[in-house]
Amino acid sequence: MSDAAAVSVLDDLRDEGVELDLLVAGLTERDWALDTPAAGWTISHQIAHLAWTDAASLLAATDADAFAGEVEKALAAPESFVDEGAEAGALLPVGELLSWWRDGREQLQVALREAPVGVRFPWYGPPMSVASMATGRLMETWAHGQDIADAVGVPREPTARxxxxxxxxxxxxxxxxxxxxxxxxxxxxxxxxxxxxxxxxxxxxxxxxxxxxxxxxxxxxxxxxxxxxxxxxxxxxxxxxxxxxxxxxxxxxxxxxxxxxxxxxx
CATH class of the missing domain: 3.30.1050 (Nonspecific Lipid-transfer Protein; Chain A)
Structure with missing residues (x-):
């Protein structure tokens, strides 16, 4: 991949993930069970959702046929499949959940940076370019990070991202x-x-x-x-x-x- 815009947003996605990682890495196991402003979601749910969506993005970027099966699951339960993914991940031990999220972020970065120029990946809506997928992941990382910051009462400095x-x-x-x-x-x-x-x-x-x-x-x-x-x-x-x-x-x-x-x- 050589598209400058895509490289730029991937760099920003990486940095957004690192910033959130620094926040959650300092939390106690008890903190992970804190409720966030999203009804029914703890901090564990928030990170589990990010890890789950990163995994879906990686699948879309590397195995379109397998991802089509995930789309069918989503269509069968459009109102609940996102919450179900977060709920399953939130049940993992904190260390395992954190490793899942970290590993998935890194694997997705590699897959998107190695993608051919002009490629478009299947998604739950219209197909996505590398830049679009990275931008979507950054948006979600920032938004769910805001819920986590609000839950622990930590102010965040807004950035150009x-x-x-x-x-x-x-x-x-x-x-x-x-x-x-x-x-x-x-x-x-x-x-x-x-x-x-x-x-x-x-x-x-x-x-x-x-x-x-x-x-x-x-x-x-x-x-x-x-x-x-x-x-x-x-x-x-x-x-x-x-x-x-x-x-x-x-x-x-x-x-x-x-x-x-x-x-x-x-």
Whole structure:
């Protein structure tokens, strides 16, 4: 693989995993049983989900026929197969679970870096390029890492890696409408986000009538459904943009329930 964009996101995926690994490596076995903001999921569930999805990604990248069987399982139980994977992994001893996650991350890195230029892998939705698969894994690593950080009360410093999460969130706009049975707006939105270093991340035409603006971190928390919009400093201009902020999601699958607002009276 020689695509510069794919190499860049793979580097960022690696770094995101290392940052989360440093956090969980310092936890006690008791900490792994702590509840996270995701209902019914402990820290063990969060890492088990990441390990399980890395394993699915590796299978998709290395054995398309075998992965097709996993897709059939998902289609047979679309509302529960993700939770079932996390539940099974969470039952493993902490050391075994941590090794599974670490080994899977490394194997996936190798498989994606060695993939031929232009290859597309099967997935639960449309086929994915190397860059798309790596970006999806980074988004999930960051989002589930946020749940873990919230569970143990550790603040995280936002990084420029959030650009990948924000981009998925913007690109998933029409999916967020469609998965709820709504027609997607016909026009592009303008999204202007302020990155962690004060830089502007802009998407869509400058003259768009429908606009969203605010901190990149807040947008990423919104589209990964880690915070309610009423707790975030995001602004919408236009009815369609306003509706989007109520339903946005960057992840595939059924519409998420989201998080309840922390702000009283919201």
């Amino acid at each position: 959030l650009r990948h999460v924000a981009r998925i969130g913007v690109r998933a706009r029409d999916f967020a409408f469609g998965v709820r049975g709504l027609s997607a707006p016909g026009e592009e939105f303008r999204v202007e986000l302020v990155g962690p270093g004060g830089e502007l991340w802009a998407y869509g035409p400058e003259g768009a009538g429908q606009r969203v603006s605010g901190p990149a971190l807040d947008f990423c928390l919104l589209v990964t459904q880690r915070a309610h919009r009423h707790d975030l400093a995001l602004r919408a201009e236009g009815a369609d943009a306003d509706q989007w902020l109520d339903i946005a999601q960057a992840f595939a699958g059924p519409a998420g329930a989201g998080r309840a607002p922390k702000t009283q009276g919201a």
